[in-house]
Amino acid sequence: MKPIKLICCLQRFTPLCVVALLGFLEYSFSYEFSYKCVHPRSASIGLIVIFNVLLTLIFGLWFAVLYSGPGFIECQIPPYDLDSFFKNGQKYIKDQQKGDCSAKNYEIVTHKELLSVPDMFICNFQGLPGWCTTCKSLKLTRAHHSSSCNRCVITMDHFCTFLGGVIGQKNYGMFLGLIVLMNFICLFSFISIFSLRKSVNGTHPTTIICVIGCITFFGMVTNLILQNLLQIRHNETTIEQLAKGDIKRAYRRIKKKGIYEKDHLKRIATYVNLKHPSIEGIRLVVPLTVEDYPYDTGSFIENFRCRTSRRHASLFQDKKVIAVASHQEVSKLFAEKLLERIHKHEIEVTIFGKESIET
Ligand SMILES: [Zn+2]
Structure with a gap:
């Protein structure tokens, strides 16, 4: 065995x-x-x-x-309607390269069968949200596929060996x-x-x-x-905390080897895809480090309510309600602070569309 x-x-x-x-x-x-x-x-x-x-x-x-x-997430959630934003990002980069710096907005074409895009959502380095290939569903920000249940669990914390669930x-x-x-x-x-x-x-x-x-x-x-x-x-789950622990250890190893001298300072944990603050139709991809807490509301009681609310779980049964629920995932406090950091140029930003999404 x-x-x-x-x-x-x-x-x-x-x-x-x-x-x-x-x-x-x-x-x-x-x-x-x-x-x-x-x-x-x-x-x-x-x-x-x-x-x-x-x-x-x-x-x-x-x-x-x-x-x-x-x-559990009870239905298959379609992908975010990101197509226009991706193409607009590529156009925007080309315009910039040509030297066209005039402020203009870009057209957004919507698709009814896809989920409308929230102002901010957690993504990978390409700016794409998680996708569960087993459930064939969008993995909304805090959902995680549980191998023991063979379904996507809402705000999954961990599998408890002692309780067996x-x-x-x-x-x-x-x-x-x-x-x-x-x-x-x-x-x-x-x-x-x-x-x-x-x-x-x-x-x-x-x-x-x-x-x-x-x-x-x-x-x-x-x-x-x-x-x-x-x-x-900090409104974190055990899985999120363990993932950050892995990242901290990985960056520590990089630092010891001295391979990427400056990269170990970044300690990137995840990324956020968000609306461009001033240009319509363009989105940005921003890296988050292990010190960022995107769900932290700033209040312990509010965080506790957010983690234990059974009402929140009931929002993931129906596609229409999910469309609304997905717009409230990143905390308001975090969203405001992130916009402020972008405004002050304290954080590195990339145009969504810059990274190729072909694998
Ligand atoms: Zn799944």
Whole structure:
């Protein structure tokens, strides 16, 4: 068996391991510690009830995360209507080369079957948006094709090996609630055992294993919560953050080799295709570095709302609604700052149409 296949095979059993661990926690905390060692009986019953309510909530939320699903793009989204802009860009470059610098607008021919182009959207270096060849659909800015679901997921965050499901726009809020609850049950078990350790008669070895397990799990989940809070701060998904990490490492390697002396300073993560601020019918392609956060609204609460809104997931069911939704993807704050940087010539711009799109 190939190593990748073996890892995939083992990944399938990870949720069962988590269930087994929670089962062990239930046995050691409720039975070995609370029932056998804690007195009076009322305190023992109180601990068992609180622990089991928390455990039931955990399993309930886990079921809800998997049952709700991450949120899928339910229809095939046609490409953006970029044809005129591409041809206009080529004309504009030729005009510039001829020395024709007179300010003029360029004609835009629209195609009904294609999606109208938003003022700004995330693209590749050629200025083109992502396209899913499996779903035969436009990959709107934050959609990602999940190989485990074989569909494009809206604002996909990651595939959670421990829960056995994909986390996306629709179940991200529930996922956050679940990890907070898991942290809380570990903290509750640990504090209960630690504070009552002097009043109980002898400690069963499973209780000691339970304490070690709680501390380890608490540390791991706290790290996960902190990571998610940092991501929400800039309105980033785990996938986006990991991609930036790969880029940072790649540029660090370039810097070490000293091949492209200035290129390592750029650290380009992605590009934005946007309307030319003054010439109608022309679009620009602008590089973004790892320090740019195109979805950051500037407010933690607003970012949190944006990441956890189930209403946002419901916008991707119908082509007409998608056309409107696709116009609101890059945050207003980012759009304003980017236009300001272009105006001040602080950022390198390329005319859309300059790069050939033939592969
Ligand atoms: Zn897809």
